[in-house]
Amino acid sequence: xxxxxxxxxxxxxxxxxxxxxxxxxxxxxxxxxxxxxxxxxxxxxxxxxxxxxxxxxxxxxxxxxxxxxxxxxxxxxxxxxxxxxxxxxxxxxxxxxxxxxxxxxxxxxxxxxxxxxxxxxxxxxxxxxxxxxxxxxxxxxxxxxxxxxxxxxxxxxxxxxxxx
Numbered sequence: 001x002x003x004x005x006x007x008x009x010x011x012x013x014x015x016x017x018x019x020x021x022x023x024x025x026x027x028x029x030x031x032x033x034x035x036x037x038x039x040x041x042x043x044x045x046x047x048x049x050x051x052x053x054x055x056x057x058x059x060x061x062x063x064x065x066x067x068x069x070x071x072x073x074x075x076x077x078x079x080x081x082x083x084x085x086x087x088x089x090x091x092x093x094x095x096x097x098x099x100x101x102x103x104x105x106x107x108x109x110x111x112x113x114x115x116x117x118x119x120x121x122x123x124x125x126x127x128x129x130x131x132x133x134x135x136x137x138x139x140x141x142x143x144x145x146x147x148x149x150x151x152x153x154x155x156x157x158x159x160x161x162x163x164x
Contacts, residue, residue, distance in 0.1 A: 019078040019157035078157035096135035100151035103127040122147035
């Protein structure tokens with residue numbers, strides 16, 4: 001059995017989570033989107049009328065939400081059964097080792113030491129990573145590279161599962 005991205009069935013009852021994190025958009029990015037939408041609304045409203053400007057601002061915010069919400073809906077969960085990232089599931093039997101990286105090491109893993117075969121779940125504002133090395137030679141992804149705000153607790157939770 002390959003450990004590639006196996007979907008978690010809808011409505012599945014997961015075991016109690018040892019670690020859970022949701023990759024959320026920072027408030028600064030949200031503020032930038034609102035400012036961008038308002039500037040588009042003001043500029044277009046100045047030339048085409050206030051009704052068009054309000055419409056342009058609303059359309060811009062709705063478009064940004066439609067693009068960003070699916071992108072941001074990536075919960076990271078560790079429980080007694082394995083690691084779940086978004087809809088992808090990795091059981092402990094397929095994990096060889098886990099490493100929490102600092103910002104400098106993370107930049108190297110995403111840059112000069114990157115492997116195009118890795119399964120990446122990162123965000124531009126997350127500067128630290130956890131690298132999960134797989135022990136399944138049939139899997140096309142040798143590593144799962146997961147961006148997180150708390151790499152040490154995430155790695156510790158995965159290690160707890162490996163120790164079972």
